[in-house]
Structures are given as C-alpha cells and as structure tokens.
Amino acid sequence: MKTTTIPERKDVPTKDKWDLSSLYKSNQEWENELSSIKQSIDSVKQFKGQLAKSSDNLLKAVQTIEKLDLSIETLYNYASLMHSADENDPESKEMVGKAMMVYTDFGEATSYFEPEVMAIPDNTINEWIEQDSFKDYKIFFKKLLHAKPHILSEKEEKLLSLQNPCAQTPGDTFSVLENVDLNGELGTIQTPEGEQQLTASTFVQFLHNKDRSVREKAYKQYYKKFENYQNTIASLYAGSVNQDVFTAKARGYKSSLEAALYGNKVPESVYLNLIETVHKNLPALHRYYSLRKKIMGVESLKHYDVYVPLVKDIEMHHTYEEAVEICREALAPLGKEYTDRLCNGLLNGWADRYENKGKRSGAFSSGTYKGEPYILLNYKEELIRDVFTMAHEGGHSMHSWYSVHNNPYMQYNYTIFEAEVASTFNEELVFEYLLKNAKDDKTKAYLLSMRVDDILATLHRQTMFAEFELKTHQLVESGTPLTAQNMRQIYRELLQQYFGPEMQFEDNSELEAFRIPHFYSAFYVYKYATGISAALALAHRVTNGGEKERDDYFKFLKSGGSRYPIESLRVAGVDMESPEPVQAALDEFAKMVDELENILKK
Numbered sequence: 001m002k003t004t005t006i007p008e009r010k011d012v013p014t015k016d017k018w019d020l021s022s023l024y025k026s027n028q029e030w031e032n033e034l035s036s037i038k039q040s041i042d043s044v045k046q047f048k049g050q051l052a053k054s055s056d057n058l059l060k061a062v063q064t065i066e067k068l069d070l071s072i073e074t075l076y077n078y079a080s081l082m083h084s085a086d087e088n089d090p091e092s093k094e095m096v097g098k099a100m101m102v103y104t105d106f107g108e109a110t111s112y113f114e115p116e117v118m119a120i121p122d123n124t125i126n127e128w129i130e131q132d133s134f135k136d137y138k139i140f141f142k143k144l145l146h147a148k149p150h151i152l153s154e155k156e157e158k159l160l161s162l163q164n165p166c167a168q169t170p171g172d173t174f175s176v177l178e179n180v181d182l183n184g185e186l187g188t189i190q191t192p193e194g195e196q197q198l199t200a201s202t203f204v205q206f207l208h209n210k211d212r213s214v215r216e217k218a219y220k221q222y223y224k225k226f227e228n229y230q231n232t233i234a235s236l237y238a239g240s241v242n243q244d245v246f247t248a249k250a251r252g253y254k255s256s257l258e259a260a261l262y263g264n265k266v267p268e269s270v271y272l273n274l275i276e277t278v279h280k281n282l283p284a285l286h287r288y289y290s291l292r293k294k295i296m297g298v299e300s301l302k303h304y305d306v307y308v309p310l311v312k313d314i315e316m317h318h319t320y321e322e323a324v325e326i327c328r329e330a331l332a333p334l335g336k337e338y339t340d341r342l343c344n345g346l347l348n349g350w351a352d353r354y355e356n357k358g359k360r361s362g363a364f365s366s367g368t369y370k371g372e373p374y375i376l377l378n379y380k381e382e383l384i385r386d387v388f389t390m391a392h393e394g395g396h397s398m399h400s401w402y403s404v405h406n407n408p409y410m411q412y413n414y415t416i417f418e419a420e421v422a423s424t425f426n427e428e429l430v431f432e433y434l435l436k437n438a439k440d441d442k443t444k445a446y447l448l449s450m451r452v453d454d455i456l457a458t459l460h461r462q463t464m465f466a467e468f469e470l471k472t473h474q475l476v477e478s479g480t481p482l483t484a485q486n487m488r489q490i491y492r493e494l495l496q497q498y499f500g501p502e503m504q505f506e507d508n509s510e511l512e513a514f515r516i517p518h519f520y521s522a523f524y525v526y527k528y529a530t531g532i533s534a535a536l537a538l539a540h541r542v543t544n545g546g547e548k549e550r551d552d553y554f555k556f557l558k559s560g561g562s563r564y565p566i567e568s569l570r571v572a573g574v575d576m577e578s579p580e581p582v583q584a585a586l587d588e589f590a591k592m593v594d595e596l597e598n599i600l601k602k
Helices: 027-047 055-085 090-109 113-119 122-128 138-146 154-162 169-184 202-207 212-228 230-250 256-262 268-280 282-296 320-330 336-347 385-404 416-436 441-477 484-499 509-515 526-544 547-559 565-572 580-601
Strands: 188-191 194-197 364-366 374-376
Touching (some): 027 055, 055 090, 055 122, 055 364, 122 138, 154 230, 169 230, 188 212, 194 202, 202 212, 212 230, 212 509, 230 256, 230 441, 230 509, 256 268, 256 441, 268 282, 282 484, 282 580, 320 336, 320 385, 320 416, 336 385, 364 385, 374 385, 385 547, 416 441, 416 526, 416 547, 416 565, 441 484, 441 526, 441 580, 484 509, 526 547, 526 565
Antiparallel strands (some): 364 374
C-alpha cells in the first residue's frame, strides 16, 4: 500500500488490518464477557482462609483463579489492541479503562491467595503439588514458593504494597518533567527544511540528521536545559535508587542487584560477566569509532556524530508481500512448518500492516493464551529496517505461539530475559540472508553499517547503562548519597571508557545519564545485551548445525514459562552463565567492523 496521505482507521482495507475475531467476534461479545467476569470475581473469595485445610481446596482455588485470569487477559488484550489501532477512538479507550478496573478488582479479590500459600508448611504443599491433579500447576507453585524466603508477614506485605504508589513517584515525576514541563522550554532548531520544535522525542531525530550543524545545535541546546535541572533530576533518581535499596533490605536480600535477579534465578555472575567481557572487547568498539571519524571526515569525533548513519541510504523498496517472502526465505533454516505458519499469519489476519491516523507508532507483538499472536506494524516499503522489524515481531509472535501450544495457561508466559532472543534471532537470519544476496558492495556496506550500529546499541550501550546502574546502587549501599556531581562523574568515566580516545565530549556530555528513563526500572537493560548475545549464538548454532541444533532451539521456543530463563536457554544450546555467548557476539561485532572497513576502503 503506497499512499501519500495517512488514512482514517475506517478507510483502511480489511486485508491490511488484523482480524481480532479469534478473541471476540464483536465489541458486544466483549461487553457480554465483561459483564460475566464482573459477576464471577467474587467466586474466588470463597476460598479465603481455606487453602491450608486440604489439597482439594487449594486445587479448586487455583482452577477458579486460572479461569478468571485467562478471561481477563483476553478481555484486556482485545481492548488494548483496539485502542492501539486507533487511539482517537473513545470507545476503545473506555474499554481499556473498564478492563483495567476489572484487573484491579480481581487483584483485590485474590490478594489473600499468595500469603495463604506461603503459610502452608513446605513439606505439606510440596507433597500436594506432586499429585497428578496438580500437573498443570506444579511449576506455577514451585516458582511462587521460590520467593518464600523473602516474603514478609501479611501485615508487613500490606505495608509494602501500600507504599507502591510512592515508589513510582520518582519515575513518574521524571516522565512529566521530561515530556511535559521541559518540552515547553527546549525551544526550536533551525534546519534546512525550516524551524522545528526540539522535544524529548525529536531530540533523537535531530541526532540522526545529516547536517552536522543541526546535530550540534540540538545537542547543546538540549543538554544546556537539562543542566539547569540537574539537581532536581539527580534527586529524583536518588529517590528511585533509595527505594530499590530499601526494598532489597526489607526483604532480606544482600543487595539490590540480587533482589532484581532473584525472581528469575539469574546468578549475579551473569550480570558481572557481561560487563567484564564487554570491557575486554572495547578495542573493537574504539576501532569502529575511529572508522566512523575517518569516513565522516571530521577533525574530531563528537558525541552528536555517533548516531547519524555511516553509510548513506540506498534505494531498497519492498512491498509488504515481498517483505513477507524475504522472511520466508531468510528463516528457512527453521523449517517449513515455522515459516508457513508465520508467513500465513502475516498475510492473513495476524498483522495490522500500515499507519493510519490515531494508530500507535512503532511496532509490537501481543501474544496471549487465547487468540492469535497479533502484530502491530507501521510498515513502509522504502525502509529496509521495516523488513527487520517484521521479522523481529514475527519472532516474538512465534515464540508466543509455541509457548501457548505446549504449556497449560499457568506456565505459558516466558520472561523478558528470554523474549528478545527469539526476535533478535530472526533479525540475524534476515541480515545474513540480505547480506548474502546483496547486489553490490554499496548495499553490503549499508547492511553492515546498520547491523553494526544495532549490535552496538543493544550490546555495548545497554551494558554501559547496566554498569552505571550497578555503580550508583553500590554507592548508596555503601552509605554514600547520590548527588548530581557524583552521578556525572560516574557517567563521564563510563563514556570515556566505552567510546575511547577518538571521542571528544562536551563539558556536559555526561548529562546523558539524566535523560534515560530506563534507569527508573533498575537492572532491566542488561537483558537486551544478554538477549542479543544469546540470539547471535543460537542463530549461528542453528544455521551451521543440523536437525539436533534446530530441535534444541524449538525446545526453547516451546518452554514458555516451564523453566527459568537460564535453564531454557541452556536447553537451546547456549549457557548464559558462561561469558562465551557474549564473547562470541563481540567477536561477530569485530568481524563486521573489519568487513565494513574493507568495503569502505575500496
């Protein structure tokens, strides 16, 4: 669909929209389900105070909760997808609100469940869940009981839950400051296309501008304003870190890092090995920045020079249908069953293909237990990156499909630690396919440059963020308060270490630390770096292996939530407790930098 105007939602052809009938046939059917759920929520309360009396009571309670939870998940997913397709639609907005209210009521009605389960003696509940009748719930209870050593008394848990809204205040306030209050003060930037507003979202676009003077102006103007608010933002971030440290101490963890990793049984060594391995391989990253400086022809490489594409865009038009066929060919190592299911889904109702007015930007996959694993796209045929996006979201959706079809509801959902593996795996296969079939060196250079920047952004940069989070939390845990000054010092040292000697920073470049929203969800970003490392390792293992290697990968896709993430990846053939996958990914990065340099020399 090649258009010059963005259509209203009502004018989008049916074939270009997702078919949500696998969830509900109509909004009226959704409303009927909503009414039924409301009437059923009180049914879970009948088990309050009864769980420890018999295994039968516990089984009936979890079965009742399961049925309602599945219905509410489906209810919310449908409303959310409707709203994402057209955020201007008041009906879908109201539906999302109604679904959220039901979730809240359900959470309140089941609030007794976890404390009562924790109160059952270990030997008793472990004996109960070994019964055949608990086979669909055994793993759910095992994971629930994993948290028991750090669960407090019912009264203490209630107090912690009551302060949850306060714990969100630093992140929420930073978001308002950055996206509302500051946006009105950042001013405008004069570009060759005219004067444009500088905002938190357009700042990134300006850094990709080919005109260096535009990049420099936007960079300096943006960080000058952040410098005016540095003490306020530092105070907000300190509040977030203090909250993490408080929660970890209250629950008896030795550190906030342990508290963040404990739930998924991820050893701290995984986090620390990541940082150490990236450190050892920084020379290849520094070599890339040297290459960038040379190709750009600048006397000194600046921080605002690293995001503009190194190789100029090339014409690579692919219709939506052609992009699907690229995915089919590129993902062929996964077998015909995989590619047929994915491609048939992309062509027949899984995907909402193109932009329309009011549609959410970007892309996502929304896989739930009932219904198809839907994909939102804003596909543009002139952007080769959108082919990668299709493969990426398709990876998520197929991961969801295999998880759903091989697990009961209470153990189907995989973790974020695992989520990025299946999606990035697909991206890697598409890259290898396009590179192998590139028509000339210019196309190869373009693809290599794009892939190098993607790996850099996901592996090196997220590791730098992860290291900053670790250092700030350790500082507070050692008894030193966080201030704007020591935050800036920590981040500047990291900038110099990661970017290397070719980079010339401004006096306030370290204020980048003050604009990263992910820092308010501590110890999260490392999962991007581990995810791409695992994905690259598995992609090479499958493409260079045989039937066993492919079968191992499918065991991972089918695991869902039946295993902890480290275990499920080990089944696939990669051990994230070892530094080897990260090292292999960094070796691949260095190899790509060499290839890119050799092509650009010609």
